Amino acid sequence: xxxxxxxxxxxxxxxxxxxxxxxxxxxxxxxxxxxxxxxxxxxxxxxxxxxxxxxxxxxxxxxxxxxxxxxxxxxxxxxxxxxxxxxxxxxxxxxxxxxxxxxxxxxxxxxxxxxxxxxxxxxxxxxxxxxxxxxxxxxxxxxxx
Numbered sequence: 001x002x003x004x005x006x007x008x009x010x011x012x013x014x015x016x017x018x019x020x021x022x023x024x025x026x027x028x029x030x031x032x033x034x035x036x037x038x039x040x041x042x043x044x045x046x047x048x049x050x051x052x053x054x055x056x057x058x059x060x061x062x063x064x065x066x067x068x069x070x071x072x073x074x075x076x077x078x079x080x081x082x083x084x085x086x087x088x089x090x091x092x093x094x095x096x097x098x099x100x101x102x103x104x105x106x107x108x109x110x111x112x113x114x115x116x117x118x119x120x121x122x123x124x125x126x127x128x129x130x131x132x133x134x135x136x137x138x139x140x141x142x143x144x145x
Contacts, residue, residue, distance in 0.1 A: 001062060002092065004122040006033060009055045010040075010068055015048045015104065015112035019072045019079045026073045027081075031056045034063040042073055048112075060120070064088050068116055070104055082106035086118055096120040 008031055019025050024047035029040040040054045058066070069083040084102035091098045099117045103110050 002060075002088075002120075002122050004060055004120055006058045006060045006066060006091075007055060007117075007119040007121070008058070008066055008068065009117040009119075010052045011115045011117065012052065013050050013070060013104065013112060013114040015050075015070070015081065017081055017111045018048050019074060019081070027052075028071055028073060029054055030069040030071060031058075032067040032069070033058040033060065060088070066118065068102075068114065070114065080106065082111040084114060084116065086116065088120070091118045091120050096122065 010029055010031075013027075024045035027043045027046040027050050029052060031038050036058050038056045038058070040052065040056075043050055043052065065085050065087045067083050067085050070081045072079040072081055082104040083106070084104055086098065086102060097117075097119050099115075101113045101115050104112045104114055
């Protein structure tokens with residue numbers, strides 16, 4: 001397991017759903033990494049092709065994916081449009097930097113796509129900060145001859 005800091009930057013979205021039939025929908029983002037949740041400010045009149053340019057930063061411990069959700073605000077009601085889930089293995093396989101369009105999905109139906117940058121900065125661990133990696137804790141045998 002690799003620990004470190006995950007930076008998630010959501011730049012744009014192309015949505016096929018407008019929950020406000022009278023005008024442009026007001027949107028916001030919610031990003032989840034395990035129990036950690038962060039929310040963007042509200043983008044008024046964002047419409048179906050919003051530019052977000054929002055960055056979120058998380059400490060990664062044991063999570064295997066990050067979820068980026070798009071929601072609309074209509075009066076006092078939050079309306080869930082959809083999310084994209086990005087696996088950590090995909091980020092790690094791209095040398096800790098993944099930049100791509102990802103589908104926005106709700107109940108197995110695609111409602112558009114969003115352009116997301118994920119940048120993972122691994123922590124440098126030593127035996128003092130990561131005792132679970134010490135030889136005696138992971139069953140290494142040493143030859144003291």
